Amino acid sequence: MESTAPEEIDGEQAPPMAPLTHLREPPTTKRGARTRAALVKAARKVFERDGYLDTRLTDITKEAQCAAGSFYTYFANKEEVLAAVLLEAQEDMMHPGMARVEGTDDPHAVLEASNRAYLEAYKRNAKLMGLLEQVAQVEPEFREFRRRRADAFIRRNARGIADLQARGVADREVDPMMASRALSGMVSVMAYNTFVLGERQEEGAPVDFEELVSTVTRLWANALRFPDHR
Structure with missing residues (x-):
């Protein structure tokens, strides 16, 4: 079952990935918890396969191998089960910021580790991230939560930049x-x-992950005028 406890970003609560108002109280029985978990797992698979707009509730119950009527015991509609899917994935989408990567004071190494963690989390959840982009276009409440969550991470990175400026590392x-x-x-x-x-x-090959990490890290470092690093 997904955790609804607030996440923290450098000591501050991060907005959840979906509106908590869309969730009901969790089942009190083990059987109910298993059925709900099966529906959430099935919903993620169907949403990622068919997209939000084309997903039907009957597709979810079929994938979960449960009766169509069972869905409404736990969720009222697609919005509610989508909220459950997103909240279940939110812990995996957390990643360390610049100030939270330990073990080194080298700003380049810290920045690279932060970018790597973000890109690895995004890659693991790529289908779900694409789904969230789609939903944000058609569901205003989800769009607002997406904006608030993005702003929380932007503020965290801004604090990291300010710290580097105070240390004389960044412009x-x-x-x-x-x-x-x-x-x-x-x-x-x-x-x-x-x-x-x-x-x-350009040659048609997939983007190399290590090259992607290296490129975005160098662009960050160059933009902030880090000391030359070889």
């Missing part, structure tokens, strides 16, 4: 929040294009 003339929005947006779009759209290199 002090750039606004930390503006830089975070620009650079975080770049990595997010690169991840979407690579893992959701399947964007390929």
